[in-house]
Structures are given as C-alpha cells and as structure tokens.
Amino acid sequence: MKIRTQGAFFALLFLAAAAAAEVPADYLRSLDTAARADAAGFAGFSAARGAAWFSSSHGTDWSCTTCHTANPLGGGKHATTGRAIAPLAPAANPERLTETAKIEKWFKRNCNDVLGRACTAAEKGDVIAYLTSLNQ
Amino acid sequence: MIDDRKRSWFDGIVWTAAAVYLAMLVDTAQAADHRYAVDDATYQSECGSCHVAYPPALLGAGTWREIMRGLDRHFGTDASVGDSAHAEIKAYLEAGAGRPRSAASTMRISDSPWFRKEHREVDTATWKSPAVKSAANCGACHRQAEQGDFSERNLVVPRRESR
Numbered sequence: 001m002k003i004r005t006q007g008a009f010f011a012l013l014f015l016a017a018a019a020a021a022e023v024p025a026d027y028l029r030s031l032d033t034a035a036r037a038d039a040a041g042f043a044g045f046s047a048a049r050g051a052a053w054f055s056s057s058h059g060t061d062w063s064c065t066t067c068h069t070a071n072p073l074g075g076g077k078h079a080t081t082g083r084a085i086a087p088l089a090p091a092a093n094p095e096r097l098t099e100t101a102k103i104e105k106w107f108k109r110n111c112n113d114v115l116g117r118a119c120t121a122a123e124k125g126d127v128i129a130y131l132t133s134l135n136q
Numbered sequence: 137m138i139d140d141r142k143r144s145w146f147d148g149i150v151w152t153a154a155a156v157y158l159a160m161l162v163d164t165a166q167a168a169d170h171r172y173a174v175d176d177a178t179y180q181s182e183c184g185s186c187h188v189a190y191p192p193a194l195l196g197a198g199t200w201r202e203i204m205r206g207l208d209r210h211f212g213t214d215a216s217v218g219d220s221a222h223a224e225i226k227a228y229l230e231a232g233a234g235r236p237r238s239a240a241s242t243m244r245i246s247d248s249p250w251f252r253k254e255h256r257e258v259d260t261a262t263w264k265s266p267a268v269k270s271a272a273n274c275g276a277c278h279r280q281a282e283q284g285d286f287s288e289r290n291l292v293v294p295r296r297e298s299r
Contacts, residue, residue, distance in 0.1 A: 078186050078187070080211070080212065080213070080270060080272065081186055081187040081270050081272040081273055082268070082269045082270050082272070082273035082276065083185075083186055083187050083188070083272075083273065083275075085185075101218065105216070105217070105218065108214065108216060109213070109214040109215060109216060110214075112208075112214035113213050113214055
C-alpha cells in the first residue's frame with residue numbers, strides 16, 4: 001500500500017483509530033513530521049516496507065523476529081531469558097501500541113539491540129503500519 | 137568491682153551471640169521456605185517483561201546499585217527505563233536487598249555459590265533443554281516464581297528432551 005498524500009495519511013490514521021489498534025494519533029503525526037524532515041521524498045509509511053524490515057537482519061545477531069517470531073499475531077520468547085512475550089500485533093493483543101511512552105521505550109531498547117543504533121522515524125512508522133495492518 | 141566488669145563483658149558477649157544466632161535462625165528459615173517478597177508494580181512491569189522479577193533479597197544492595205547504573209548495557213541488551221521508574225526501582229531494590237551473595241564481577245544471581253548449591257541436583261541436559269535454556273528462566277521449573285515463591289511445593293522440573 002502506497003500513500004502519496006498527507007490526506008491519505010490522515011485517512012489511514014482515522015482507519016487505524018477506528019480499528020482495535022489505537023496508536024496515539026499525535027505520536028503518529030510526530031513520526032510523520034520527523035520522517036518528512038529526514039527525507040524530502042518521503043511519501044508516507046508503508047506496511048510492506050515495515051514487514052520486510054521486521055524480518056531482515058540489521059548487522060547484529062538479532063532481528064525483530066528473533067524474539068517476536070515471524071508472526072506478530074502469535075507470542076514470542078525472549079532470546080536470552082526464554083521469557084514469554086505477548087503478541088505484538090494489536091489485533092491479537094489490544095494493549096499493544098496504545099501508549100506513546102511505552103512504544104518509545106521499547107523502540108529505544110530494541111533498536112539498540114537489533115540495529116545497534118536508534119531507529120529512524122520512517123522505520124518506526126513503517127513497522128507500526130505493518131503491525132496494525134495485520135488481522136487475525 | 138573486677139567481678140562486675142567481668143560480668144558485664146560476659147553479658148555483652150552472651151547477648152551478642154544470642155542476637156547473631158537469632159539472626160541466623162531467621163535467615164535460615166527464610167531461605168528454607170524459599171518465598172520472597174516481590175511486590176512493587178513498577179519493578180514487576182519494567183523488569184518483569186524480559187525476565188522474572190527476581191526477588192530483591194537475592195542480591196546485595198551494592199550489586200543492585202551497579203546493575204541499575206548500567207541498564208543500557210544490561211547483560212548484552214539495552215534495558216533502559218524512564219527516570220522516575222529508575223528511581224523507584226532502585227529504591228525498592230536497595231530497601232529489599234539481602235546479604236551480598238553473588239560475585240560482584242558478574243552480578244549474576246546464578247553465579248553465586250548459594251545458587252549453585254541450591255541447584256546441584258539439576259543436570260546439564262535439563263539446563264540445556266528448550267523448556268529451560270537459561271538459568272534466568274526461573275519460571276520453567278519454579279511455577280510461582282513471578283510471585284517470589286521458589287518453594288519446592290511449586291517446583292516442577294520439565295522433562296528432558298529425548299535424544
């Protein structure tokens with residue numbers, strides 16, 4: 001799905017809010033603003049790009065799927081401690097992606113572990129678009 | 137005069153010995169029961185999302201402080217928490233800290249002689265089985281570990297993988 005205009009972005013926002021996943025609208029808006037500032041040609045977040053990014057490796061031993069598995073609708077397991085991890089996709093776990101502070105806390109930790117750096121706004125927006133696009 | 141002084145010395149020694157003995161009894165009773173207090177919601181939600189919220193009593197205050205100082209490099213992962221959560225968790229861990237048990241160099245509960253002694257009956261194959269995998273995975277056997285209950289009554293060792 002390619003979103004080319006800001007109008008389409010807000011339509012998606014509305015859809016996301018109407019679905020079970022209620023990603024805070026102001027958080028998504030701030031990601032969108034930051035992504036536009038980072039890249040002049042930025043044309044909106046992409047669930048497809050997020051899906052590819054979620055399962056690729058980024059230069060460390062871990063990718064997102066190492067702990068969260070390739071199916072975010074199912075549960076995962078912490079790679080070192082074996083601790084059970086609840087599903088990431090809001091369709092399977094309505095609590096996910098509902099709190100800005102929590103989302104940012106986990107991006108900070110996990111991006112450091114998986115990429116060895118902070119994630120960009122575009123990467124965050126894409127992976128959120130991917131996770132909220134999943135349906136059971 | 138001299139007798140009085142001797143007696144007060146003797147009394148002092150007796151009382152100190154009694155106090156030490158009592159303290160040891162309490163400590164042994166707690167250790168034998170294997171039930172510990174883990175009762176801070178912030179600690180449980182912040183730290184308990186990646187591993188069992190380990191009972192504060194299992195490490196000394198100095199080790200907890202050191203762990204809290206390096207959360208961004210926490211045993212190979214970034215486990216940073218927000219400032220207010222950090223302060224609350226640090227205070228909670230220090231208040232509930234126990235005798236220093238672990239070698240300060242590794243900071244791991246599982247590296248302490250106490251931990252090894254308690255787990256001496258667990259063989260290598262069990263540790264390596266997919267159900268356990270890591271000494272950090274307390275809940276694999278201690279079914280009530282989340283509640284700080286490590287008693288033998290709630291202990292179920294998973295079957296080993298068939299070879």
